[in-house]
Amino acid sequence: MAQMLIGGELVGTRSGATIKVRNPASWEVVGEVPRGAGADVDAAVTAAAKALPGWAATPGTKRARLMHEAARRMHEAVDEVAKLLAQEHGKPLAHAKLEAGRVAENLEYFAGLADKLRGDYIPLDDPAKFGITMRRPVGVVAAITPWNFPLTLFANKLCPALAAGCTVVLKPASTTPLATQRAIEAISGAGFPAGVINTVHGSGSEIGDLLVSHPRVNKVAFTGQTETGKRIMALAAKNVTRVTLELGGSDPMIVADDADIRRASAAAAIGRFFNAGQACLAVKRIFVFEKVAEEFMTKLAERAQKEWKLGDQFAADTKMGPLHTEHQRAEVESQVADAVKRGARVLAGGERPKGDGLDRGWYYPATVLADVPYDSRVATEEVFGPAVPVFIVKDLDEAIAKANATVYGLGSSIFTKDMAKARRAAEQLEAGYTWVNDIQVAYDQLPFGGTKQSGFGKEHGVEALEGYLEKKSVVLASG
Numbered sequence: 001m002a003q004m005l006i007g008g009e010l011v012g013t014r015s016g017a018t019i020k021v022r023n024p025a026s027w028e029v030v031g032e033v034p035r036g037a038g039a040d041v042d043a044a045v046t047a048a049a050k051a052l053p054g055w056a057a058t059p060g061t062k063r064a065r066l067m068h069e070a071a072r073r074m075h076e077a078v079d080e081v082a083k084l085l086a087q088e089h090g091k092p093l094a095h096a097k098l099e100a101g102r103v104a105e106n107l108e109y110f111a112g113l114a115d116k117l118r119g120d121y122i123p124l125d126d127p128a129k130f131g132i133t134m135r136r137p138v139g140v141v142a143a144i145t146p147w148n149f150p151l152t153l154f155a156n157k158l159c160p161a162l163a164a165g166c167t168v169v170l171k172p173a174s175t176t177p178l179a180t181q182r183a184i185e186a187i188s189g190a191g192f193p194a195g196v197i198n199t200v201h202g203s204g205s206e207i208g209d210l211l212v213s214h215p216r217v218n219k220v221a222f223t224g225q226t227e228t229g230k231r232i233m234a235l236a237a238k239n240v241t242r243v244t245l246e247l248g249g250s251d252p253m254i255v256a257d258d259a260d261i262r263r264a265s266a267a268a269a270i271g272r273f274f275n276a277g278q279a280c281l282a283v284k285r286i287f288v289f290e291k292v293a294e295e296f297m298t299k300l301a302e303r304a305q306k307e308w309k310l311g312d313q314f315a316a317d318t319k320m321g322p323l324h325t326e327h328q329r330a331e332v333e334s335q336v337a338d339a340v341k342r343g344a345r346v347l348a349g350g351e352r353p354k355g356d357g358l359d360r361g362w363y364y365p366a367t368v369l370a371d372v373p374y375d376s377r378v379a380t381e382e383v384f385g386p387a388v389p390v391f392i393v394k395d396l397d398e399a400i401a402k403a404n405a406t407v408y409g410l411g412s413s414i415f416t417k418d419m420a421k422a423r424r425a426a427e428q429l430e431a432g433y434t435w436v437n438d439i440q441v442a443y444d445q446l447p448f449g450g451t452k453q454s455g456f457g458k459e460h461g462v463e464a465l466e467g468y469l470e471k472k473s474v475v476l477a478s479g
């Protein structure tokens with residue numbers, strides 16, 4: 001059985017209670033973790049608080065060396081971690097390997113920044129005094145992650161936190177704890193002092209509140225649903241604990257009449273169907289100009305049918321595994337049914353697959369919808385599965401207005417050869433990211449984070465590091 005890492009020790013819970021982890025393709029149990037309780041949260045936060053002064057005082061060059069060693073160990077553990085991830089999540093093994101490799105890359109990126117933290121010299125009116133600013137770690141970080149990209153999303157929090165001199169308590173989603181726990185064991189084997197990195201397992205509703213409202217937690221770094229984010233923000237208010245919230249999205253893609261349709265349809269398919277559509281940054285609503293609408297929809301539907309083969313996550317030709325849970329599939333099915341009831345046409349997918357061993361898992365095919373009314377659920381809600389509505393618009397003004405008509409503001413994209421259109425979209429789309437003629441991939445170097453109800457605070461880039469640092473002013477007067 002996997003365990004929790006608390007204060008440098010691998011431990012279970014006192015009660016011995018466990019959570020079974022299942023493979024969404026077969027519903028078989030693939031592992032178990034301790035079902036953490038309040039005492040475990042307290043022990044983990046206390047260990048992190050105890051380790052904080054020492055880690056904060058550790059020279060940046062030493063923090064960087066440990067993080068580079070952690071990256072090396074993570075590279076070595078990629079195959080083992082990826083296998084666990086594919087089993088517990090349902091994503092194809094090749095995609096799980098990419099994700100595991102990203103943890104090592106993220107460690108390397110932030111290791112490179114750990115010894116480059118510095119402040120400013122600020123002259124004051126009084127010549128006998130001057131000011132400086134120093135950047136101090138914010139303290140103990142509670143990192144809470146979802147199940148859709150368990151590894152990249154913990155790395156996005158752990159790596160800048162470690163570089164900044166913070167200590168961390170990580171709580172992964174209860175349905176995907178195994179790969180995270182194994183990765184953390186590989187990373188902590190680099191020799192971080194006890195208590196710098198801790199994990200607790202358990203359901204959000206049972207231990208999440210305790211972690212967020214623990215008085216020794218100084219920052220909550222959360223990724224998950226917007227509704228959970230709102231609850232966390234309210235809970236964090238109790239101790240004025242700072243939060244960064246990476247929440248849901250309903251990213252628009254605009255396809256202008258001068259776009260390269262082959263490229264745009266390929267990007268739309270990857271953007272929507274990768275990870276079986278269970279991605280925060282994903283093409284969730286498409287707005288295509290009238291002149292190229294037919295051609296675009298035909299190509300996208302063809303790709304959905306021919307290129308996104310469903311299958312077992314360990315089969316070499318699988319492009320999409322099952323959805324992660326029964327609930328997840330039921331949700332997507334009901335969103336598609338709602339659109340169809342309101343008059344939408346199904347251009348591809350739209351029905352559970354049968355045979356080929358697909359009856360047991362939570363499989364759902366790549367689905368493309370046309371003639372979708374704007375008040376249907378696929379237009380107004382986040383769709384966290386492989387289904388996409390395509391809307392026809394007359395021009396860029398209409399596309400931008402419709403694209404912005406959502407509570408979300410995470411990613412967005414436009415396909416056009418006209419730089420003026422691209423620039424206007426980049427300026428006017430209400431989102432934390434806009435891609436022009438490119439697929440929706442986040443980069444280590446570029447700050448990433450949402451606006452509106454997609455949250456606030458950045459991950460990736462030097463901006464992510466700032467989220468784990470406090471700027472402190474100091475006045476020095478001659479003695």
Ligand code: NAD
Pocket residue numbers: 144145146147148149153171172173174202203204205207208209212223224225226228229231232245246247248249279280281382384410450454455
């Ligand atoms: P979720 O909100 O249900 O759970 C996320 C994490 O929060 C889990 O670890 C869960 O146990 C925990 N949690 C639940 N209730 C809690 C509480 N009261 N207090 C503290 N923790 C609690 O999200 P999910 O369904 O696992 O993930 C899917 C969602 O995440 C989607 O909406 C997706 O768009 C979003 N997401 C956003 C980003 C981003 O970067 N913006 C990235 C990936 C996923």
